[in-house]
Amino acid sequence: MLDLRDHFFVPDAPAVELRAFTHGLMPKTVPAMMERFVEDWRERGVDAWNEVPNHWRPGSGEVVGWWTLPETLGDAFIAPLLGAPAGTCIMQPNVHWTVQCLLSAPEPFTAGRNEIVFSEGAFPSVQHSVYQWAAMQGLRPRPLPLGADGFVHVDAVLDAISDRTAWVFLSHVGFTTGEKLPDAALHAVAEKAHRHDALFCIDGYHATGSVAVDVEALGADVYVGGLLKEACGSTGNSYLYVRDGLTLTPRLSGWFADADPFGFQKQPQPHPDVRRRFLAGTTAIASLYHAVEGLRLLLDAGLENVRTDSLAKTALAIEQAEAAGLTLQSPREAERRGAMVILAVKDAAALCEWLKTQGVFTDSRQNRVLRLAPFVWNTTADIERTFAVLEDGLKTNAHQHVVAPASAGPVT
Ligand SMILES: Cc1ncc(COP(=O)(O)O)c(C=O)c1O
Structure with a gap:
């Protein structure tokens, strides 16, 4: 063991x-990483947005910047966590924000599609967001009760997906049940969703760091999760994967997600890199210093x-x-x-x-x-x-x- x-x-x-x-233990490297944050802020101030040593790859001699740190860590740590290619993952503040952004993107709601299929075992960050956006946008939530055995009824999920479905949301591991959906079940849901031109989002919060994920093999369009639990990254450290080639234009994007942030244009312009469109206003940087210390240990193991x-x-x-x-x-x-x-x-x-x-x-x-x-x-x-x-x-x-x-x- x-x-x-x-x-x-x-x-x-x-x-x-x-x-x-609930909340993983602190890795022993975290205090030194927080010291690095204090030093970078003290010694570099504004310039840290452009250039700090790459503390996340110690000994590499590379430099990175706070401005691009969410995608730098996405490529270096979240992509290997999910078996995802570079360019598809980015750090996020919490899952609630990400799901709100996903639901604010108009692309899936085409041709009269307005249904959102989800399990009643989903975390409130998913369920509450669905009901909030449904009330605002005339969407139709399709909540699916857990089966008689207390677990996700996968056939009911498959039956609920139709040409009216815009999104399907499922948890990889249920937070109240501890149930990990088998790869074959997730794959079947992805396949049915895609046959009907719907998108499939997996909430992998409870799988993160304890289950080896191959997000492309599962067929997820979007995979979200957080590093707070088994990945021992503490708060402010969730993440997003968006399948390569999938275009989403969240209406919640902030100016950090803009294609021309320092042009300060009156109208927003979506960033060409889709994952970057999920940023809001100024990124909280301190939490990114402790984000991946636990994940690094798990990836190394x-x-x-x-x-x-x-x-x-x-x-x-x-x-x-x-x-x-x-x-x-x-x-x-x-x-x-x-x-x-x-x-x-x-x-x-x-x-x-x-x-x-x-x-x-x-x-x-x-x-x-x-x-x-x-x-x-x-x-x-x-x-x-x-x-x-x-x-x-x-x-x-x-x-x-x-x-x-x-x-x-x-x-x-
Ligand atoms: C399945 C699942 N999703 C999301 C979250 C956390 O969501 P948020 O980052 O919005 O707090 C949890 C926390 O326990 C969870 O179990």
Whole structure:
């Protein structure tokens, strides 16, 4: 199994951090990268927009500039993450912004096409955006409920696609289900969408950094995701892939996306590079300094190896959970598993809170499920300790007496 713990700030043993699916641990290179940001700003000021050392390829002797950093990092790190060609990927602030931009582009809404097909398992950044644009533009949302088994009903998605479909949105890995849609299913959706001249967008947020993706083989027109979770890039670091040759002209483009930004023309002119059209006003630069440090580690380890490791660790977690009499709520088959294991438990919130007091960090949702993702910094011993502690808690009911500390935020 992989053990990359030396590369991350991992809590001291015997603590076990299992929440990579919410916010990954900090790579050890991040403080130095943030120092580079401070130095570049202090020493170069305005000129940093044009020229800073390429800290993202240390030792290369290259220079890059803040102005083009979103696409520089897109080519150097997001393209290899997705198996995508250079020129197709760019950094974005968050998925919500990107989906809003996608829906603001008129190209897919031709010839009376106004339907948007999506799963009700999609993240709010997709679903809310669809309803917002539907209300404004007379679009027709086609939400598809999860199947009776609680997972995406792929045949229903295929049936919903027609000549009226403009967009299809699906999550690569469901954020409430942990279900990874198999490549064959995504490919079938892409094929049907294309037969009807619709576009297919995959939200790969929960696959990012834990699943080896070949975005061209999947047939996605657009793939979005973020580096906050397993890729350990923290906030402000999502990304976009747009298939080579696909023209989209988002109406939300800002002046950083303009073909002639310093001409300060009265009318906007779409940038010739389609991915650049997804920029807004001034790009937030500081977050790009820590964006890819985790991703670099995962790419160096090899995404296939990371996926094999994740499957081995989730298999062990599932085995231990079932030995403890717990019910698995995420998929069991390797091909349909993401990095997250979801267990149905009674009083999940209190159990999660009590586990924290024992130094075992999971999370709970709706007081019904406990979620955990053994990742590259976790060892076999971590997983065994987690279930030993969990079993002990359930046996003694110790969690029934835990009172959650007062908190200033809603994150669980
Ligand atoms: C599937 C999915 N998409 C998107 C997001 C985040 O979206 P945003 O970048 O708009 O916050 C998440 C966060 O958990 C997610 O699970």
